[in-house]
Amino acid sequence: MIKVQKLLTVAVLVALFCTNIGAQSESGASTPTIRINTHLVLVDVVATDKHGKAITDLKASDFTLQEKGKSEKIAIFNPPGSQDKGAARGLGPGIYSNRPEYVTTEGPLAVLLLDTVNTSFRDSAYARRQMLQFVRNQYKPGQRMAIFTLSNGLAVLQDFTTDPQLLYNALVQYLPKEQEGKAAAAPAVANVANADSGRGNSNSMADSFNQRIQAFQNAQVAYQEDRRIEITLAAMRSLARILAGVPGRKSVLWVTAGFPFSLIPEDRTISDTELAESLPTISQLSLGTRDSGSVASITRQGHAGEIRLAAAQLASAQIAIYPVDARGLVSGMEETMLDPKSRNLDAMTQGAQARISNVTSTQETMREMARETGGKAYINQNEVQQGVALALADYPASYTLGYYPDDKKWEGKYRSIKVKTQRDGVELRYRRGYFAIDPSQLKDQKPEQAIAEALSDQAANTLVTFLAQVKPGDKGKLGVDILVDSNSVTAEDVAGGNKKLNLVFYAAIFSADGKMLGNQSMKIDQTFDANTFQQVQQHGILTHMDIDPKPGKNDLRIAVRDNHSASVGTLIVPLQ
Structure with missing residues (x-):
């Protein structure tokens, strides 16, 4: 436990010491920050005419907003470009921060995500070539873009930059690889309706054996499908943690051959085997069909809670996903046409139909x-590159509407959103709910x-923001001073008008x-009277930690968790 008097004295000194680097944000108007305890809902709306041209002169009075069919009062209105912060601010030597103002500049903020988990090697290589053409021929100066990859986890290929050469170099060095344990195509549904009822016992035994082999293969497919879901969900959570603290709408250009789930698990897209499993039929379903359908359905529903949480986190972070099909123009018949052995009648009625x-x-x-995220x-x-260009073109047409729902019961259910405008000829696009x-x-x-x-993320998490100073400490240790922005954490109301903070600090060395x-942690669980708070x-909330340095080229990763809101902020400091 840290004593309040000591905490405040040091915090004031550090705040004064750090005035030259902007230790605390300037007073004045600020963009809205999502606070879970206030239940502010932000909705980003893209307004265009019927030709796709941006409409930039709408006012708050031009919009009406409904939740679950009931009108809501628009409390916050940000027109296009109003949340640009100008050039990124500098930091003093040895000072690091995850605050957005130290890394952002004017213009749209976008992540180009190259997904190899849900994409074949051939399609990933094609998408990479298309992205190289986009950066070389269509990327406009001033656009803030980062390049992430998704394989066994989310990785940063190039952090946010406005320099097209850095983006191009990163793509040139990136060589997609065939994924280990890549999910196989779903086995074809057995055509039992056309089975010959007069087959002998030997054929029946062979069929039974083949069905059991298929059931085993289905179990393998289900495991691989489950891994795809887990990796994709983890990537969405990482994106939300990384981007949530940056004001305004963020675009994720997700280059992929598909997603293993939709964001509303109750209204999911199901496979043929799941459909065959759920529908009544006169013929007895094959063992392979029943196993595959049951496992696929159970796998997806087994992640329903995680899917809902990921959807909520993406919505709170104001992330719009732009899926770009890495396969380009595709019908499903490509493999059949390339493989002469697959051109027989049975393949066309089963394998080809399954691929289509x-x-x-x-x-x-x-x-x-796309619909669920706006x-x-x-x-x-x-021309896959055109999809990226079109996504970036939405930025000049983006408005942010904010409201406090009349329904104060945060019970975890899905709530639909509907936005309208009184002006004729305007088309609106926004997320459909949360x-x-x-x-x-x-x-x-x-x-x-x-x-x-959070510590495993390769980019800073921004929901809890702070400054950090790293320097040699006593007895050969590494000294870490952490100054948390009080506006990025949540205080609990307690008796007597007092406020309570509950924060946990972590410092870890990563190879x-x-x-x-190695790692160290400490906790502040403290009640403050009104004047002290x-x-x-x-001045902020400051603490000091010492950690043993390790030999080698390592990183220091710092994390702060607000236990009241479950929000986390992280920072990665390279150690020389």
Whole structure:
């Protein structure tokens, strides 16, 4: 436990010492910050005419907003460009921060995500070539873009930059690889309706053996599908943690061949085997069909809670996903036409139909992902690079509307949103709803697991913001001073008009290959009277930690968790 008097005295000194680097944000108007305890809902709206041209002169009075069919009062209105902060501010030597103002500049903020988990090697290589053409020929100066990759986890290929050469160099050096344990195509549904009822016992035994082999293969496919879901969900959570603290709408240009789920698990796209499993039929379903359908359905529903939470986190972070089909123009018949052995009648009635159905299913899931986040899907087009350009073109047409829902019960259910405008000829695009989830009220929370996941991110998490100074300490240790922005954490009201903060601080040394070599942690669980808390709000919350350095080229990763809101901020400091 840290004594309040000591905490405040040091905080004031550090705040004064750091005035030259802007230790605390300037007073005045600020963009809205999502606070879970206030239940502010932000909705980004893209307004265009019927030709796709941006409409930039709408006012708050031009919009009406409804939640679950009931009108809501618009409390916050930001027109296009109003949240630009200008050039990124500088930091003094040895000072680091995850505050957005130290890394952002004017213009749209976008992440180009190259997904190899849900994409074949051939399609990933094609998408990479298309992205190289986009950066070389269509990337406009001033656009802030980062390049992430998704394989066994989310990785940063190039952090946010406005320099097209840095983006191009990163793509040149990136060589997609065939994924280990890549999910195989779903086995074809057995055509039992056309089975010959007069077959002998030997054929029946052979069929039974083949069905059991297929059931085993289905179990393998289900495991691989489950891994795809887990990796994709983890990537969405990482994106939300990284981008949530940056004001305004963020675009994620997700280059992929499909998603293993939609963001509303109750209204998901299902595979042929799931459909065959659920529909009544006169013929007895094959063992392979029943196993595959049951496992696929159970796998997806087994992640329903995680899917809802990921959807809520993306919505709170104001992230719009733009799925870009890495396959380009595709019908599902390509493999059949390339493989002469697959051109027989049985293959055309089973294998080809399954592939066509799979293409249709994955494309619809992409559309659904875009609709639920306010983005737009770019599918069945050979020029994949055009999809990225179109997504970035939405920035000048983006408005932010904010409201406090009349329904104060944050019970985790899905709430639909509808936005209209009184002006004729205006087309609006926005996310269709959100899950009313309060992360601080979730049962079975695992704070240590959440911190471990946040520390593994290769970019700073921005929900809790802070400054950090790293310098040699006593007895050969590494000294770390952490000054947390009080406006980025949540205080609990307690008896007597007092306020309570509950924060946990972590400092960990990571090797170049991502292995944790050592760590320290400490907790502030403190109640403040009104006068003292006012000083905390003014000067911030400071603590000091010492950690043993490790030999080698390592990183120091710092994390701060607000236990009241379950929000986390992290920072990565390279150690020389």
